[in-house]
Amino acid sequence: MFIIVLLIINLGLTGYLLYKTVLENPRSRSGEQRSYTSEPHGRVKPETEANFLKAAENALNSGRIHESELLLKSCLFHYPTSSKALERFLNLMIIRVDKSSDFDEKLYYLSQAENSILRFSEAAGPRVVSKAAEDFERINRKKEELLRERENTRYEQNREMILRFEELAVKLESAEEESETRVILSEACSIEEALNEKTADEELRERYAKARERIDKLASTKGEEIRNRRLAEYNSSVLDRLNNLLDDFNKNEKVYEKSAGDFAKVVRETIAGINPYYLSTEVLTYFNYVYGFVFSLVEDDVKYEITKVMTDTPKEVIE
The missing domain is CATH 1.10.220 (Annexin V; domain 1)
Incomplete structure (x- = not known):
């Protein structure tokens, strides 16, 4: 009876060890040595860092930028200390920044890059401090470049609007028809609403102030002229x-x-x-x-x- 119990225990332990071996080694369950494992919906996922990077590179070369981004994010998730994956992800974010025409979208891509550097430095520890600092500096330079471009664009836009405002003041002075006066004043109002004086330099602000004062006086004078003309016609x-x-x-x-x-x-x-x-x-x-x-x-x-x-x-x- 004692011998039978020992046999049962041995069989149970053997079965448990076999079961545990299968769980810990997915490849032993399939009986194959493959570089990809099946995922739901029939898709496959690269298993190794090298396969992730290769798949991301192929997607990028084929113009599938979003797919390449997802693969690199997945690689960094599975291999958080991969400096190669981080470098490629940062390069890809710079590409996306350069391709985008929307400022907020550009900032979003740069924030994605910053977050990836933070996660990498947290996972890799002190040994990557200098690498992380270099990457942060690289992203910050890009961000500063974007901010300068935006300020330059805003300055140029305001300069053009102020120059146009001065032109409208000249046109308003010589306008005779009521319809022409209305069109000029309507455009002047649109410029006033769109203009951001804070991004203009002192010279432009002074020119704008003079042009606005001139238009205000002309608008009052023209308005009085139009009203008098209408009253005369009515009488x-x-x-x-x-x-x-x-x-x-x-x-x-x-x-x-x-x-x-x-x-x-x-x-x-x-x-x-x-x-x-x-x-x-x-x-x-x-x-x-x-x-x-x-x-x-x-x-x-x-x-x-x-x-x-x-x-x-x-x-x-x-x-």
Whole structure:
């Protein structure tokens, strides 16, 4: 009985050791010596550092930059102290920075590079301090280069906008048509909204301040001119309407003085919307004369109707 128990124990230990050996050596389970292991969805993953690097290089040479980036990240994950993988990843991030046209995207790639250096230095320890410092310096130089480029671009953009602002001031001074004035002022407003004075030097800021002061004065003057022109045109049209009403009333006095409906309609269509606020003293005097004249000649019921029309009709607005 004791012998049987020992045999059972020995068999159990042997089975356990075999099982453990299989678990610790995946290749022994497949019975093959391969450089790739199967992953879900039928894809394969490089097992060695060299295979990772080779696959990343092939992807990059084929123009599959994103795939190359993922392979190098995976290599650094599995082999965090691989200086070759780090070097290639940093080079790839520089490539992505140079290919990108978006500033924020460029900074993102540089931050990816910085993070990879940090993880590498943490994994490799003190022996890579000098290497990590060199890599950080390399990335910082690239970042400083980007920042200088952005500042130079912003400066140039602001310089061009300020020069254009000065041109608009000259154009505004000679503008005669209202439509032209509106277009110029609209562009000037757009420039003011887009301009960042902080990135302009003192000379440009002074030029911009002078041009803006000039445009403000011209805009006020032009606005007054446009308003006066509109008021003059409005007064002229009111004068014509009053004269037409008076002529019409003189021709049809017998009809209008007793027909409330007919004359009220004529008043509504000619003078009821006139806004006395915009009238010059002379035109307002004529308005009162014409209205008072026809009002005095019509019957009481017609007086009521035209008074109601004059009161209820919305008055015209000059924009």
